[in-house]
Amino acid sequence: MTRIDRNNTDDHDEKAPAEPGRTVDLNQALLEGLGGVSGMVYTALPVIAFVTANAFCALPIAIGIAIGVGLVLTGWRIKRGERFSSAVGGLLGVVVAGGIAAWTGSASDFFVIGIWAALLCGVVTLISLLARRPLTGVVWNAVHGGGHPWREDxxxxxxxxxxxxxxxIVFAARFAVMQWLYLADATGTLALAKIAMGTPLTVLTVLVIIWSFRRSTKRLIGPAPAE
Known part of the structure; x- marks a missing residue:
């Protein structure tokens, strides 16, 4: 099919060379944000520590151990030169999850934030589909100036x-499985589900999103001009 051309204005022509590079940077940022294998480990270790400790210790002790593991990991990530916000963000999640579990007195509530976050994200993406404004397209267009006719192509x-x-689908599956295990009070299996349906499925989803971004850039912007 014929590629849709941009408006032939001086402003667009001046900005064109930078667009493909910005998309490459965004793709790289999406992948780096996941943290690769190390990111999966950082996410899983506090959860494993919590569930293991909860099997042998009182709930407050298990929460303290999980937060302690989170603190160690945060210090290690900062030492390795990772962004402070990313490193502390993981610790903050463990602290909030532990606080909720301590408040309710239920070990399963350690996972309640992730469960309801999956539901919220699933509802938002579904609404964007029903409105014929898929969220990934809205984000792609916003990153590239907001002026591309992506919905007409x-x-x-x-x-x-x-x-x-x-x-x-990923958000819905994550919510359905984890909510079922939460209601069954299957804390150990809930932890396994959180790990298995966390970063691995997120990586697959991000790869699909990157494909859609690259396809959009190729059709609506085109390759960078040769220097």
Missing amino acids: RPTLLAHDIATLAAT
Whole structure:
């Protein structure tokens, strides 16, 4: 199909060379944000520590051990040169989850934030699909100046439908499985589900999103001009 051309204005022509580079940077940022294998480990270790300790110790002690592991990991990540916000963000999540579990007195409530966050994200992405404004397309267009007719280009719109649907399915599956285990008070299995349905599924979803971003850039912006 024929690529949709941008408006031939001086402003657009001046900005064109920078667009593809910005997309590459965004793709890299999405992947780096996951943290790779180390990111999976950082996410899983406090959860494993909490569940293991909870099997042998009182709930407050298990929470303290999980937070202690989170503190060690945060210090290690900062020492390795990771961004302070990313390192502390993981610790903050463990502290809040532990606080909720301590407040309710239920070990399963350690996972309640992730469960309801999955539901919220799933609802948002589903609404964007039903409104024919898939969220990944809205984000792609905003990153590239907000002036591209991405919804009028059917292959581009389809790519973002697929990417946003993939995210919706992951969020819905995560909520359904973890909520069922939460209601069954299966804390150990809930921890396994959180790990298995966390970073691995997120990586797959991000790969689909990156594909949709690259497809959009190729059709609506085109390759960077040769220097």
